[in-house]
Amino acid sequence: MFDRIWCMIVKEFLQLRRDKYARFRLIVPPILQMLIYGYAATFEVNRVQIAVMDFDHSQESRDLLSRFTFTGRFEVAKVLSNEHELKSLIGSSDIPMALKIEPGFAELLRKGQTAHLQVIVDGTNSNTALIAVGYVNQIANQFSQDYARDRLNQMMPALAATVPQISLEQRPWYNPDLNSQWFFVPGVIGSITLMMVVTLTAFAIVREREIGTLEQIMVTPIRPFELILGKTIPFFVVGLADVVLVAVVGTLWFQVPFRGNPLVLLLGVVLFLMSTLNVGLLISTLSSTQQQAFVLGFFFLNPAFTLSGFAFPITSMPKAMQMITYANPLRYFLVILRGTFLKGVGLGILWPQMLALALLTSVLLLASVARFHKSID
Template sequence: MLERLKAMLIKEFIQVLRDRRMRFIIFVVPAVQTIVFGYAVNTDVRNVATAVYDLDNTRESRELVARFVSSGYFNVKEYIARESRVRDLVDRGKAKAVLRIDSGFGRTLGAGNTAPVQLILDGTDSNTAGIVLSHAVRIAARYSEDLQAGQLARSSGRVQSPGGVHLESRAWFNSNLESRNFYVPAVITNIVFIITMLLSSMAIVREKEIGTIEQIIVTPIRKTEFILGKTIPFVIIGFIDVGLISAVGAYWFDVPIRGSFTLLFAATGLFLMSSLGIGLLISTVSRTQQQAMMSAFMVIFPAMLLSGFAFPIENMPTPVQWLTLLNPIRYYLVIIRGIFLKGTGMDILWPQLAALAVLGLVILLFSVRRFRKTLS
């Protein structure tokens, strides 16, 4: 058995790695994708393109604009001189926010009254618009508090701020609230899932397409040996890719790895059982590599969207939440984020590890049973 399995492994490694372009796709492209997606998948909102329509042009209005600029969230691209320019900038996407200050703003504040200010937002991206609005509200509220404190000091003759509540916040595990630290581990998960699943989805169908499946059928190799010979090389490739792109995430993006590497690779082994099992199942039901690739992408995109990668599972409808329980990416995401950011161990992550083990065994066993060492 070992001799037959060894021969199968050697054949599969040669077939996968003999092509220079395939080696590039397997080992270089994942690292490049991690870098590209690590920069692209980022929900931090800074330097929002902003236009200012200041009809007052007083010291008070200029102070408010200066506070928006100094916050780092708003980048003033243009000072508008006419009303029609507001719609033009928003329609063309050149401004995501327009700060409008009406005439009499400074006079109203000087009289001790509340002066309205309008912030026009491009609501096409509702998430970004909501974050921009929260930043603007906080800046305006701070400016209002400072004005009230100054007026109180002048009226009483003493420099004394009014009483209030000051909230001191502290974020654990991601103290600077960098969205990249949250998304880079997810990017690693998705890349490993895509690479290993695509490779395994073409493993058997490639033999059918090029006509070598007939030669394998007449050999004494058993079905289990054939499946192991097809999957073990991709398991090794999966571990190499996890180590490679984890290093990119840690050293290029400074994403912390606080947990155990041993636990990370153990969880990766369980995760690969599912990704390779799904790929093998696709390979057994497909007749051509094109069919296999199209079928793989029909699985990849729903699996990524229903994993909690970008959208919280808790916000999904209840039936969809139940559907995510069959998604191995969901569990591996919790594990890899816990290991990277929180340093959590087996005592916390064992439910996700158990779910991966069960899913992986079921999918892999079903794929093996589905494979028949026949041409039909």
């Protein structure tokens, strides 16, 4: 039994050794993807190009507008003297945001009344718009507080000392600088592994079906489970090597901390790899050509990324979508990745995810073995 499994494994690695393109595919794209995601995947909003229209030309209006350039969040790209140009600037996506101060701004402030700062924002990307408006709000609030205190200081210094204030103290746990790379890099390890392992496994089996060697193997005394193990163990090894590679690049290059127990992560990786191997196996039993396997893989992978918590929080999804995520191995693996990398938590916290992956693996294995028997006929 072990002889036959070993024989399959040796054969798989011989083929891999001979396939230059396959070796390239195992090493270069995962690293590239890690770098691309690490640099490009971010929710932070920085250097927003803004246009300003100051129709008040007062000390106060200039003071307020200058605060926008100091933070680094905004860059004044255009100073407009009228509103006509604005439509084409925002329409062409050159500038996503504009600030407008009406005449009389300073006068209203000096009279102690409410003055307006108008924000025009391109709402196409609602997420970015929301975040940018949030920053504007912070800056405007800070300005009005400072302005009020200054006025009070000038007019009634005694009273100014007694005005109460609430100041916000931010204490983000696990990621004190709220660095979005720290959030994404562990996630990228999971999504790259998922994509690599599912497609490699599915393609490897379907290719043998296409060239007829699968049939040739099936007339030998090999048993179906030996065949399945012989075909999946090599990709387990390859998957493990890829996880290590991507994880090392991610942590060394992007300086993402690893605070947990490596063995806990290893257990999670093993369980996750087994579940993804089974997804690949299942896809291979449902396809008779590599093209079909490609299409099926695509149908699986896209929703698997979206419904995993990789970028979009699962808790914000509608209930029905949340239910689907429970069948997604990536969902659990991402919790394990972020838990071990950033939070440093152990099995005491992560056991439900481990258990879920083990259950998913068993269910998928049963399904793919059943399908595998059928697909012969």
